[in-house]
Amino acid sequence: xxxxxxxxxxxxxxxxxxxxxxxxxxxxxxxxxxxxxxxxxxxxxxxxxxxxxxxxxxxxxxxxxxxxxxxxxxxxxxxxxxxxxxxxxxxxxxxxxxxxxxxxxxxxxxxxxxxxxxxxxxxxxxxxxxxxxxxxxxxxxxxxxxx
Numbered sequence: 001x002x003x004x005x006x007x008x009x010x011x012x013x014x015x016x017x018x019x020x021x022x023x024x025x026x027x028x029x030x031x032x033x034x035x036x037x038x039x040x041x042x043x044x045x046x047x048x049x050x051x052x053x054x055x056x057x058x059x060x061x062x063x064x065x066x067x068x069x070x071x072x073x074x075x076x077x078x079x080x081x082x083x084x085x086x087x088x089x090x091x092x093x094x095x096x097x098x099x100x101x102x103x104x105x106x107x108x109x110x111x112x113x114x115x116x117x118x119x120x121x122x123x124x125x126x127x128x129x130x131x132x133x134x135x136x137x138x139x140x141x142x143x144x145x146x147x
Contacts, residue, residue: 008033009113015044015089015100026100030107032059032114037123040114042089055091063111063120065089066104079104 010031017024031041040062043054057075064070065077065087074093080086080101087107089100118126 007117008035009110009117011106011110011113013102013106013110015102018088018099018101023101030110032110032117034117034126037118037126040110059111059114059123062107066108066111 008031010029012027012029015026015028017026026044029041029043031043032039033041038059039056040059041054041056043052045052055075057077061070061075061077065079067079069076069078071077071090074091076090078088080088085104087102087104089102091098091100
């Protein structure tokens with residue numbers, strides 16, 4: 001079965017896991033796909049392998065977190081008060097939580113690239129919901145009763 005590639009943008013980056021007495025470099029990839037225009041994926045490790053872990057964040061949350069605390073619950077992001085290029089990213093899951101430092105400049109550059117693909121405010125148009133709905137209603141989509 002062939003796969004259909006969708007346009008997108010990805011940027012390798014390094015996050016720093018903040019520990020009690022040290023920082024650990026963690027390679028990651030910021031990813032964005034036009035097919036999911038509201039979301040940004042942060043992938044740790046090999047995103048295609050068994051060891052890869054990914055988190056989905058709202059693109060708006062990432063944008064808001066550049067300048068002020070943003071997020072609630074499992075994902076929070078805020079700029080450091082003492083230096084202009086540090087963002088803190090706090091991720092929480094049932095298995096634990098982690099605090100990372102990442103480059104504000106790198107995140108801002110990544111967001112500018114995503115906005116070249118889908119400008120802010122035009123995400124709904126990029127979803128092409130009308131086309132998908134028409135395909136389903138005309139019998140062109142999968143029949144949910146044939147699972």
